[in-house]
Amino acid sequence: MRSCADLLRASIWAKSLTGAELRQVESEMIERVVPAGGFVSHKGEPVDHWIGVIDGLLKLSSMSSEGKAVTFAGIPGGAWFGEGSVLKSEPRRYDVVALRESRVALMTRATFTRLLDSSIPFNRFLLNQLNERLAHFIALVEYDRMLDPDARVARCLAALFNPYLYPGVGPQLQISQEEIGLLSGVSRQRANQALQVLEKKGLLRVEYGGITVLDLEGMGRYGS
DNA sequence: TCATTAAATTGTT
DNA sequence: AACAATTTAATGA
Numbered sequence: 001m002r003s004c005a006d007l008l009r010a011s012i013w014a015k016s017l018t019g020a021e022l023r024q025v026e027s028e029m030i031e032r033v034v035p036a037g038g039f040v041s042h043k044g045e046p047v048d049h050w051i052g053v054i055d056g057l058l059k060l061s062s063m064s065s066e067g068k069a070v071t072f073a074g075i076p077g078g079a080w081f082g083e084g085s086v087l088k089s090e091p092r093r094y095d096v097v098a099l100r101e102s103r104v105a106l107m108t109r110a111t112f113t114r115l116l117d118s119s120i121p122f123n124r125f126l127l128n129q130l131n132e133r134l135a136h137f138i139a140l141v142e143y144d145r146m147l148d149p150d151a152r153v154a155r156c157l158a159a160l161f162n163p164y165l166y167p168g169v170g171p172q173l174q175i176s177q178e179e180i181g182l183l184s185g186v187s188r189q190r191a192n193q194a195l196q197v198l199e200k201k202g203l204l205r206v207e208y209g210g211i212t213v214l215d216l217e218g219m220g221r222y223g224s
Numbered sequence: 225t226c227a228t229t230a231a232a233t234t235g236t237t
Numbered sequence: 238a239a240c241a242a243t244t245t246a247a248t249g250a
Contacts, residue, residue, distance in 0.1 A: 176233060189238095192235065208244050209233065 013125035056102020078168025151223030158219035
């Protein structure tokens with residue numbers, strides 16, 4: 001994807017809008033480039049945007065009291081997130097960090113609320129997305145206790161391929177093993193080891209600078 | 225188009 | 238954490 005307009009074209013909720021509505025939404029959006037390792041937004045900051053990822057890869061994470069980083073989710077290109085905090089007008093509850101150089105689109109609260117008030121498909125989209133995320137977090141609580149890094153990597157990746165949350169992600173994804181490590185909370189070396197285990201089990205194929213998922217089901221239930 | 229070089233990524237210690 | 242091997246991307250003939 002190259003621009004805000006491309007992102008809108010690829011977003012399901014935007015498909016039902018008229019050309020005029022779409023143009024207005026687009027004109028009200030702000031595009032921002034975030035360098036690798038840069039922050040899209042910090043925990044505790046006031047939230048006044050719904051954020052869409054035009055291109056790149058983000059992670060939502062937080063620091064535990066002991067200073068350990070805990071990743072909640074990876075956000076690939078084509079996805080939207082942050083509706084929870086926009087809806088509740090609360091400060092952001094996690095850090096948003098770009099794992100690689102990324103381009104994001106910021107939708108102002110005004111636009112967001114207008115869509116919320118006027119578009120049924122938009123509401124349906126949000127409802128579905130919130131529901132999918134709930135399922136994701138329940139799964140997170142489960143596997144947070146299992147310490148097997150292979151399983152953590154498997155489930156982190158499986159979450160990235162969720163077709164409802166991330167419709168733009170095909171079976172093949174460009175992601176380095178270092179990024180997988182950052183997402184899963186394991187070292188790059190361990191991520192490499194885990195990927196080889198998963199490849200041997202036929203769940204995915206390891207490629208240069210990316211992976212192809214062969215058995216999404218199996219990845220999601222790995223380790224249980 | 226091909227060869228060379230630099231940069232990124234992977235596999236191993 | 239450091240190293241070597243491998244792949245890709247960029248450059249220029």
